[in-house]
Amino acid sequence: MNKIQPAVVVVAYNRVAPLQRLLHSLSQARYPESAAIPLVISIDFSGSQDVKQVAEGFEWAHGPKRVVAHEARLGLRAHVLKCGDLSEEYGAIILLEDDLTVSPAYYDFTLQALEAYAQEPGVSGISLYRNGTNPEFKKKKFEMVFSPVHDGFDNYFVQHVATWGQCWTSLQWREFRKWLALRPENAPADNSLLPPSIRSWSDSSSWAKLFQLYMIESGTYFVFPRIALSTNWGEAGTNFRSDTSRYQVPLLMELREWKFSPLNQSLSIYDVQFEILPACLKRANPALAGFDFETDLCAVKEPDRIQKPYVLTSRELEGCNEVALTFCATLFPLEMNVLLPSEGTGIRLVPTSAIAGKIQREEKGAVPIRLQTFQENLAKVLAYEAQKNEIKHLKGELKALRRDLHIAPIRALLWLRKSLKASITFIKGIFSRPGS
DSSP: OOOOOOEEEEEESSOHHHHHHHHHHHHTSOOOTTOOOOEEEEEOOOSOSHHHHHHHHOOOTTSOEEEEEOSSOOOHHHHHHHHHTTHHHHSEEEEEETTEEEOTTHHHHHHHHHHHHTTOTTEEEEESOOOOEEGGGGGGTSOEEOOOOOOSSSEEEESSOOOSSEEEEHHHHHHHHHHHHTSOTTOOOOTTTSOHHHHTSOTTTOHHHHHHHHHHHHTOEEEEESSBSEEEOOOSSSSOSSOOOTTOOOBOOSOOOOOOOOGGGOSOEEOTTSOBOHHHHHHHOGGGTTOOEEEETTSOOOGGGOOSSEEEEOSOOTTOOOOSEEEOOOSSSTTHHHHTTOSOSSEEEEEGGGTHHHHHHHTTTOOOGGGHHHHHHHHHHHHHHHHHHHHHHHHHHHHHHHHHHHHOHHHHHHHHHHHHHHHHHHHHHHHHSTTO
């Protein structure tokens, strides 16, 4: 049985309130009785003492606490790499940036996951977060719900780096460090291996871009839970231009026994572009056994990313006569139409050479019509969030108006008339939208 009790490592910089919130959620979580769990709060230099005072004043009742205040600015990449190196000292760490909140069950989940995967060579880390959308659709100007196949286990695997709450053992981190040591210092990441959703990440400041490239080259995966143990608040800062709830996910609130799948038995393994692996489909559908193919069910892969002789795709393929197999495209997620094969032509297995030109013509942003329904449903949710932000803005304007009434009543009244007209127009727009 695994005996590792990972240290909790908090990455902080200059945000007082988020750090207080994260530390509070850590203090409220459940931990093994009589366990001594180390807490390390690592603070990058910002010139302010406020964050350090919060860290030093925080009472940690579950083990030793250590505050590391760096005397020079590291930047996020160097800071996370330095924190990851603490895995050698503690055997394993749970890394949490200060804009997260954890589930009361986060530590218990991590202990059980370590027992299952600490010695699994195909696993490069354990995620506490659970993706709700497929990031590959961000470049297409909309997002699509990501719903991995349920195969009877409480986890799935994705060749995608977890950054919003993750655990590494010393062995997992050491393998990444070995790979990193072989790279020229400050060498840019090889974008030809990375999907569009990751290429824009900074080469100089993103540790995650490097780890993603490592996973691709090493053929390893992150383990993800089907219900999240951490969530991101989405506050304005380095990652977000303005506050957003788009990436918040529900958290598990009680302890439970987790049923983890061995990597070689899972039917829920996804590549770097969140496409199910062909091996998973072949195990469930023998008709695919004789084909060497790549999956492109979401129809966002680029031509040079499809390296296999065949491709299983949902793209519109008018005039393509070289079709080996067909499936319907009615069920969601799309891979269910292949796992539970039914008649239809929405998904086709075709030679890659037969569709390369068609893929290039679609690269301007078009997506198959069957995915538009998912886009429209999510657009309603995003429109509601935009409405909330507009109302928040109007409240701020009204507050300023009250101040102006005491200073310049006539000017304020003229502004009020203008604002009321704009508000009425905005409200009419809400109720005139389809589906409102």
